[in-house]
Amino acid sequence: MEHIALYRAWRPQSFQDMVGQQHIIQTLQNAIREQRISHAYLFSGPRGTGKTSAAKILAKAVNCERGPSTEPCNECEACLRITSGAVMDVQEIDAASNRGVEEIRDLREKVKYAPTEVRHKVYIIDEVHMLTTEAFNALLKTLEEPPPHVMFILATTEPHRLPATIISRCQRFDFRRVSLEEQTERLAMICKEEEITAELEALQYIARLSDGGMRDALSILDQVSSFTGGQVTYSQTLDMTGGLPAEQFGKLAQFLLQGEVGEVLQTVEQFMQEGKSADKSMENLLYYFRDLLLIKMVPNAEHMTDRVLDPSSFKGMAEAFSREQLFYIIDTLNRYQSEMKYAAQPQTLFEVALLKLCSLPKGAGEPASEAGGGAAVSSSELTAMKRQIAELEQKLEKALKNGGIAAANPNSAAPARSNRPSAPRSSGVAKIPPHMDQYIAEKDSAEFTEISRKWSQILQRVKEVKVTVHAWFVDGEPVSVLNDAILVAFKNNIHRETTEKPANKQVIESVLEQMVGRPLRLVTMLQKDWLAAIEGSSDLKKEEEFTLEMEQVDGKKEPWIDEALELFGEKLVIIKE
Structure with a gap:
């Protein structure tokens, strides 16, 4: 017998089979029960969360020979034929390959005719955001006022790409990611029915990898069970998916805390030998420290992330780091992760990032009270600073003795002149280049x-x-x-x-x-x-020009002053500075 992929074999055939979308199921069932079915629905949400499955179940529920009912019977001819896709009045259209205006015009012409096999014509348009602008315009009027026997169900993963005029004509339902607990429970049930032996930890890890998509989780389970011969273990799941267990990250975090450079490099090399990629390892390590920070700062934070499978082990490691250290680690890893996208050797950047974290002094990033206040500065650094201060004092004293810096004398009639250096004072942040x-x-x-x-x-x-x-x-x-x-x-x-x-x-x-x-x-x-520097140079030049001018005036060396004295005499000429 031909093998059918698990996600196809276990596709929901009734509302009660759907996982994690209770808010949508209840609304649709109430609408069917009260005969308040809308002419157009918009199902949006992440991939693999049940949008198209819900659309087909709704099509069966409104066309069931024993209904309309809140659950399709899946036994009558209408339900069976809709499930197999053999009813011409229920059409599933892929908008990615039928996105032009001509296809929508053709659909608009067919909408006019009454259904021949079931009560309602149902058009399920998948990935509707792929339609062109012209196709959307052609669909507008029909979508707003279709014949009473027609229902449209639009499904998309990117609702923001739909025109507002289309969205306003539909009842919108947002499908959410399926939670870790719901996915794990569903996977365990399927394993039992398929006679697959699976460890709970392995199923939790598969659910975590699927990022809330039930279809992805079933695909991973199908792949791992084929590899292991129906015996799904946590270690084999990690090997198959290229993942890293939290224990390895725990060891790596411990090495970083202790500054064990050799152990860190050896661990990275082990990751690479096992076929793990540097960018994926960096991403997982970022998530690990993010979870440590959450657990350290927020009570019961293990419920805020689907990655924490063993909160007790995380708590022990979280207590070993200070909050400031965790902030610094996450910031450093995030910065290097963005650079890895353009790097020819991402593994090297991964190693550099970890080595940088290893070189941190113990307690780096902690406030003075945590790190020991003044004790954070080593005695050797303090001695070097004192020696530099003494050298600067000697240079200053020598400069004063040589007249390099002259203090202004308020009792002196002559203006005080200081030999300014042409370069400005350093800002203390960046050095001033020579010359x-x-x-x-x-x-x-x-x-x-x-x-x-x-x-x-x-x-x-x-x-x-x-x-x-x-x-x-x-x-x-x-x-x-x-x-x-x-x-x-x-x-x-x-x-x-x-x-x-x-x-x-x-x-x-x-x-x-x-x-x-x-x-x-x-x-x-x-x-x-x-x-x-430019301002200092300009001030010095002005000062030198002014001093030269004063010397020339005092020495009566200017020709126009001599000429004035000859014409008017010394008693009538007053020379002002």
Whole structure:
């Protein structure tokens, strides 16, 4: 006898067979009982939740020879023929392959004729969102005012793609994902009827993988039972589906907490040897730490996720991490997961992300009270900081003695002059590049002007080479060119630091060489420091010009002053600063 796939063999044939959609079933049964059946229904929801099955059951219920009744008998000729698809008055149309206006016009012509085999003509249009705009327009009038013997049932997984005019003409029912408990119970019942021996943990894991779709769960069960010869175990299910047990993630989390770099790398290598993909492992690990955070912060959180099969094991691990650590871990993994989409070697990024978490000091991310307050700073770091402060004090004292920094004397008639450095003070976040005065001098050079004109093309080329680098680099703006270096000022320090990473910097310098025609080094700084540098240079220049002018006035070296003295005499000429 030919094998029939489980999801086909166990497709619901009556409302009572449906799983997890009680709110819809009850409404439809009440409408049939009270003879308030609508002319058009819209069934929307995720795949495998029973939309098309409910449509066919409804078609049988309104056309059953013993009805209309709240449940089709599935014994009369009408019910049996509708189930087998042999009734011409009940048509299931695939909108994905019949999406044009001509098909809908043909349907509109056939709607006019009365049914010949059953009471009501029923048109079930599956994946209705695939219809073209013209097809929707052709359907509008018929959908609003069909003949009394016609019923339309539209099914879709993407209701947002339907025109509002179509939705407003239908009674809408939203199918929800089937819960873990309901799916597990249904799978256990099917296993019993099919004489399949299955562990409860395996059925729970299958239900978890299906993401709320009953059809997907039955397909996975069918596949695993074929592989195991009807003996479905948890370990074999993991092997077949490429999943990872929570115990392995628990061990990995423990290694991260203890900073065991070797064990972490060995665990990742084991995942890869077992055929697990790096991106799927990263996704599962993110879910694992998300569940740890939920269990740590929310009482009875095991009911908020379908992934927690053993809450006791999760609670023990959740207590080992602080909330701040879990937040940091999730943030780091999420950032690296987004980069893995564009990476040629995703496994390397997965390993780097885990190694970064291993290198965290114990208690990183905790508040001072948890981490021990001032004890978080090691004695060696404290000694180094004291030594740096002492060196700075010595340099300052030496500069004062040499007259490098002169204090203003309020009793002195002459204006105090200070030998300002041309470079501004550092912001404390980003270092100031050397030769700032030369960069400022070259900011209006012809070479820099030429590069500025090409900057939009340079950014576009960086985007074509690597879009993630462009996302950070676009925050920067070129401000000067000096010899073999281009200076780029950034508004945000995080963008500047990420751009400075060797891999990202190499991409940018390679593009610069292509676009400019010669090698250029990338030098970065913050935009606010660049503006402060320009302002400081301008102030110094004004001060020097003013001092020179005063010296010339005091020495009577200006020719126009000498001329005024000769014309009017010393008594009539007053020289003001």
